[in-house]
Amino acid sequence: MPDTLPAEYETVLADQADAWDAAGALPHDLLRELGKRGLLCAQVPTVHGGLGLGSGANGELTAHVGALCGSTRSVMTSQGMAAWAIQRLGDPEQRAALLPDLVGGQLAAVAMTERDAGSDLSGVATEITPDGDTVVVTGAKRWTTAATYADLLVVFGRHAGGAAAVVVPTTAPGVTIEPVPTPLGCRAAGHAHVELDGVRVPAGNVLGGGGPSLALLVTTALAYGRMSVAWGCVGILRACLRASTEHAARREQGGKPIAGHQLVARQLAELYVAERAATLACEHASGRWDARSPDMVMAGVLAKYSSARHAAAAGATAVQILASWGAADSGPVARAFRDAKLMEIIEGTNETCQLLLAEHALTTRSLP
Amino acid sequence: MTTDQAVDSVASTISSYLETKAGGPVAHDADLAAAGVLTSMVAMEIVVFLESTFGVSIVGRDLKLDNFRTVDSMVALVTRLRENPDNA
Numbered sequence: 235m236p237d238t239l240p241a242e243y244e245t246v247l248a249d250q251a252d253a254w255d256a257a258g259a260l261p262h263d264l265l266r267e268l269g270k271r272g273l274l275c276a277q278v279p280t281v282h283g284g285l286g287l288g289s290g291a292n293g294e295l296t297a298h299v300g301a302l303c304g305s306t307r308s309v310m311t312s313q314g315m316a317a318w319a320i321q322r323l324g325d326p327e328q329r330a331a332l333l334p335d336l337v338g339g340q341l342a343a344v345a346m347t348e349r350d351a352g353s354d355l356s357g358v359a360t361e362i363t364p365d366g367d368t369v370v371v372t373g374a375k376r377w378t379t380a381a382t383y384a385d386l387l388v389v390f391g392r393h394a395g396g397a398a399a400v401v402v403p404t405t406a407p408g409v410t411i412e413p414v415p416t417p418l419g420c421r422a423a424g425h426a427h428v429e430l431d432g433v434r435v436p437a438g439n440v441l442g443g444g445g446p447s448l449a450l451l452v453t454t455a456l457a458y459g460r461m462s463v464a465w466g467c468v469g470i471l472r473a474c475l476r477a478s479t480e481h482a483a484r485r486e487q488g489g490k491p492i493a494g495h496q497l498v499a500r501q502l503a504e505l506y507v508a509e510r511a512a513t514l515a516c517e518h519a520s521g522r523w524d525a526r527s528p529d530m531v532m533a534g535v536l537a538k539y540s541s542a543r544h545a546a547a548a549g550a551t552a553v554q555i556l557a558s559w560g561a562a563d564s565g566p567v568a569r570a571f572r573d574a575k576l577m578e579i580i581e582g583t584n585e586t587c588q589l590l591l592a593e594h595a596l597t598t599r600s601l602p
Numbered sequence: 603m604t605t606d607q608a609v610d611s612v613a614s615t616i617s618s619y620l621e622t623k624a625g626g627p628v629a630h631d632a633d634l635a636a637a638g639v640l641t642s643m644v645a646m647e648i649v650v651f652l653e654s655t656f657g658v659s660i661v662g663r664d665l666k667l668d669n670f671r672t673v674d675s676m677v678a679l680v681t682r683l684r685e686n687p688d689n690a
């Protein structure tokens with residue numbers, strides 16, 4: 235698969251990821267640059283100025299960035315999900331107006347989660363209230379990834395007896411972005427709590443005019459987010475495998491490299507199997523996505539769930555193999571350990587994915 | 603093909619898809635939501651199936667569960683979108 239990450243970014247991400255992680259911030263200019271090159275949402279069609287990558291090619295790009303810097307990869311997930319929401323939920327005029335901005339340097343985030351609405355969407359309290367040619371948005375979103383960098387927010391809420399996603403500029407009066415002080419992982423991904431206090435935007439910002447079910451809207455947006463997180467976890471796994479094999483081949487104890495000790499060798503084997511299993515699950519799901527096959531939906535859930543589980547386990551294993559070298563709160567393995575844990579929570583927790591997978595197993599047997 | 607035949611063909615294609623998954627017949631007016639099987643994930647699968655099979659684009663306000671409750675409602679949606687392809 236052709237590698238679409240230009241070499242200069244490979245170098246800067248590899249060199250700076252630890253410093254950005256420690257500072258809790260990514261350089262805004264770098265994000266705008268990546269955005270202008272279409273790399274943050276690489277599946278935006280060429281007709282809108284995007285790179286027009288398929289899910290598989292974008293997945294490899296996501297894994298590549300994810301192996302270097304989990305925070306930058308998180309920003310890709312947010313931007314890509316915002317672009318996907320606009321592409322799927324927006325009407326043709328909205329797509330033509332907004333998608334070129336997202337590949338032109340504008341940064342976007344998706345505001346979905348609320349205090350009482352995580353896995354259970356029935357708790358969403360954000361109101362998008364029509365008022366003449368405008369809508370008024372009021373609510374409080376939590377843990378909005380990339381919100382501190384964003385020019386635009388795609389906000390999900392209740393609307394006219396149904397639901398809608400509405401595009402809100404972060405400069406609009408009534409928008410307050412409060413950074414999450416110390417996220418456990420992806421520390422530079424720009425997580426923030428977002429207050430929307432009577433924010434008035436044109437009614438034309440409501441994607442597709444709104445009206446449909448919240449569950450289906452969110453499922454649509456998450457379909458992309460899950461693929462992006464799953465491939466990001468493949469990146470985490472590759473970083474863990476690389477750091478662990480390099481260390482185990484070099485570090486000597488008892489007169490030989492620790493890779494020669496069977497208990498360490500077994501851990502290396504498990505890391506390798508985890509990386510392969512996650513990659514194959516992601517390749518399968520992306521293949522179904524690119525073929526526009528209905529089973530892309532559950533293949534995406536499966537890929538996200540299994541990749542996140544593998545990545546979280548691999549982060550812990552890699553720290554164990556590196557031992558005192560992995561115990562400093564810096565470096566690819568420490569970041570993997572922290573970042574991967576969040577991947578078991580974001581875009582559907584392990585438990586939510588398990589329920590969906592169980593439901594799928596049951597549903598395919600019980601259609602009337 | 604007459605309009606009625608075209609509608610019948612769409613209906614039988616959709617019910618064949620659902621029957622493959624169900625392992626049994628699906629009546630054209632059977633309410634998938636009432637039967638408890640029209641989760642948002644299943645609805646999303648149906649969206650992708652209808653789009654890829656019939657060359658339509660189901661976006662924006664058409665993404666409502668009511669459109670996917672029965673074979674009949676899916677036929678109505680596909681028929682309408684085929685008549686107004688400017689939404690693609």
